[in-house]
Amino acid sequence: MFELLGIPPQALFGQVLLGLINGSFYAILSLGLAVIFGLLNIINFSHGAQYMMGAFVAWMCLTYLGINYWAALLLAPLIVGATGIAIERLLLKRIAHVDHLYGLLLTFGLALIIQGLFRNQYGSSGLPYQIPAELRGGVNLGFMFLPWYRGWVVVASLIVCLATWFLIEKTRLGAYLRAATENPTLTQAFGINVPLLVTLTYGFGVALAGFAGVLAAPIYSVNPNMGADLIIVVFAVVVIGGMGSILGAIVTGFSLGLIEGLTKVFYPEASATVIFIIMVLVLLVRPAGLFGRAA
Amino acid sequence: MLTEAAPSPATKADTGPMLEVRGLEAWYGESHVLHGIDFDVRAGEVVTLLGRNGAGKTTTLKSIMGVIGKRKGSVVLEGTETIGLPSRAIARLGMGYVPEERGIYASLSVEENLMLPPKVRDGGLSVEDIFTLFPNIKERLKSQGTKLSGGEQQMLAIGRILRTGAHFLLLDEPTEGLAPVIIDQIGATIRKLKQDGYTIILVEQNFRFAATVADRHYVVEQGKVIDMIPNDQLDANIDKLHGYLGV
Ligand SMILES: Nc1ncnc2c1ncn2[C@@H]1O[C@H](COP(=O)(O)OP(=O)(O)OP(=O)(O)O)[C@@H](O)[C@H]1O
Ligand SMILES: [Mg+2]
Numbered sequence: 001m002f003e004l005l006g007i008p009p010q011a012l013f014g015q016v017l018l019g020l021i022n023g024s025f026y027a028i029l030s031l032g033l034a035v036i037f038g039l040l041n042i043i044n045f046s047h048g049a050q051y052m053m054g055a056f057v058a059w060m061c062l063t064y065l066g067i068n069y070w071a072a073l074l075l076a077p078l079i080v081g082a083t084g085i086a087i088e089r090l091l092l093k094r095i096a097h098v099d100h101l102y103g104l105l106l107t108f109g110l111a112l113i114i115q116g117l118f119r120n121q122y123g124s125s126g127l128p129y130q131i132p133a134e135l136r137g138g139v140n141l142g143f144m145f146l147p148w149y150r151g152w153v154v155v156a157s158l159i160v161c162l163a164t165w166f167l168i169e170k171t172r173l174g175a176y177l178r179a180a181t182e183n184p185t186l187t188q189a190f191g192i193n194v195p196l197l198v199t200l201t202y203g204f205g206v207a208l209a210g211f212a213g214v215l216a217a218p219i220y221s222v223n224p225n226m227g228a229d230l231i232i233v234v235f236a237v238v239v240i241g242g243m244g245s246i247l248g249a250i251v252t253g254f255s256l257g258l259i260e261g262l263t264k265v266f267y268p269e270a271s272a273t274v275i276f277i278i279m280v281l282v283l284l285v286r287p288a289g290l291f292g293r294a295a
Numbered sequence: 296m297l298t299e300a301a302p303s304p305a306t307k308a309d310t311g312p313m314l315e316v317r318g319l320e321a322w323y324g325e326s327h328v329l330h331g332i333d334f335d336v337r338a339g340e341v342v343t344l345l346g347r348n349g350a351g352k353t354t355t356l357k358s359i360m361g362v363i364g365k366r367k368g369s370v371v372l373e374g375t376e377t378i379g380l381p382s383r384a385i386a387r388l389g390m391g392y393v394p395e396e397r398g399i400y401a402s403l404s405v406e407e408n409l410m411l412p413p414k415v416r417d418g419g420l421s422v423e424d425i426f427t428l429f430p431n432i433k434e435r436l437k438s439q440g441t442k443l444s445g446g447e448q449q450m451l452a453i454g455r456i457l458r459t460g461a462h463f464l465l466l467d468e469p470t471e472g473l474a475p476v477i478i479d480q481i482g483a484t485i486r487k488l489k490q491d492g493y494t495i496i497l498v499e500q501n502f503r504f505a506a507t508v509a510d511r512h513y514v515v516e517q518g519k520v521i522d523m524i525p526n527d528q529l530d531a532n533i534d535k536l537h538g539y540l541g542v
Contacts (some may be wrong), residue, residue: 172410178402179411185362186398190412191386191459 019261
């Protein structure tokens with residue numbers, strides 16, 4: 001077997017794959033945060049809890065209703081998105097006119113409540129969710145073993161990210177969204193229903209988190225705290241990429257996952273902190289983020 | 296005249312002014328800016344709002360369009376009271392707005408800017424008609440909206456509301472900061488729109504330009520309409536107008 005810099009290729013590519021998988025979650029989650037922040041100007045602190053809800057909804061669908069993974073992949077984002085719509089209509093709308101800091105506090109409180117409810121009901125030891133039968137096993141690529149499900153996670157999140165990018169940058173609905181993000185008052189004066197757009201955008205961003213949660217369910221155990229742990233890293237990703245940039249969120253998400261994976265190979269001691277170190281450097285050099293427009 | 300009879304809203308729209316503004320007041324936060332604006336616009340007219348800087352002309356247009364925090368009074372468009380309506384509903388009544396800062400979106404291409412406002416009724420210009428009116432736009436469709444020159448942005452801002460079928464236009468200083476040839480082009484456009492039956496409120500600093508397109512001029516001062524001068528009596532009132540405008 002050949003070795004790269006003294007690292008067996010199995011280990012190297014294994015970590016690259018793990019990095020890409022983490023990057024997939026970073027990308028989808030930071031994309032949702034970016035979409036929401038763009039239009040609502042709110043840092044959605046309940047994003048991690050909504051990701052966790054996605055995983056739980058998939059688990060409940062399977063356990064209580066016998067609804068399989070593939071159906072849950074569609075259903076759970078819709079359900080989580082619907083709860084997002086309710087949150088926007090009932091809560092966020094009422095504080096839209098005050099300082100956006102209140103939105104952050106409100107969503108932070110919501111996250112604690114949602115996590116508390118799930119912890120009460122299901123404990124915090126985690127519930128297993130089987131990989132769907134179609135995606136069990138894997139393929140030996142020669143230089144590494146690729147489990148089908150992990151490959152699927154990367155592909156699915158790439159598809160969802162690119163579809164979201166296309167929706168926002170290339171369609172008429174996306175043009176409405178960009179216009180409302182840039183100048184909501186004028187956009188409304190053209191006859192466009194901006195409050196409805198705001199509600200749908202929040203619902204959509206939250207649905208993305210729910211989708212990521214379903215993807216995660218078979219990999220990580222379904223646990224009330226799964227979002228809280230992940231979201232801190234995702235916030236760092238968003239800071240590095242720059243708030244409000246769609247492509248920036250996607251590219252930064254995947255790259256940082258990859259960087260994290262490579263750090264595990266070459267300097268494992270730093271792997272848990274490398275993203276935060278990059279965040280500090282970016283804040284010092286480019287406070288608006290790598291892809292952000294300076295305010 | 297029929298005005299003696301109690302008019303139903305529909306007949307009132309046929310016979311009365313197209314837009315009636317009564318006692319219009321407006322605020323930016325705590326600051327009270329309009330103190331009871333009154334004026335009328337008849338169908339097919341071009342009227343201007345003249346006045347010094349800070350008189351309240353822009354605020355009057357914003358209040359009619361419903362894009363201001365707090366407003367009071369009455370604005371009746373073709374028989375419909377619009378004072379309590381959100382701006383999107385006012386737009387749907389056929390009101391098209393070109394703001395003072397033009398409002399071209401940086402995050403949209405020229406083409407997306409042009410196609411953004413939804414159609415509110417039939418009878419809007421086709422995209423081809425708009426290109427005929429403003430050939431520059433056609434050349435630059437794929438550019439970022441704000442990469443256009445000031446004059447091109449103004450044409451885009453006017454063009455995009457003509458597509459929607461809006462028939463009542465609010466134009467806030469469309470000639471501001473533009474070269475004389477472009478001002479002539481915009482003047483010609485406004486005259487053509489008037490010929491085609493559009494009704495227009497035009498805010499202008501430059502009353503020499505205003506005189507080439509308008510039927511009547513309202514003078515705004517400190518949040519009130521203080522005078523009205525028909526365009527054909529402009530020469531006779533020129534000294535008075537100079538006094539109002541401080542020129
Ligand atoms: N966003 C705002 N917040 C607070 N006050 C404002 C705001 N915009 C305008 N004003 C104030 O309201 C008054 C009327 O302003 P407005 O913009 O309507 O004037 P204008 O007649 O259009 O002037 P100009 O000819 O300079 O465009 C001014 O005293 C101005 O300072
Ligand atoms: Mg003005």
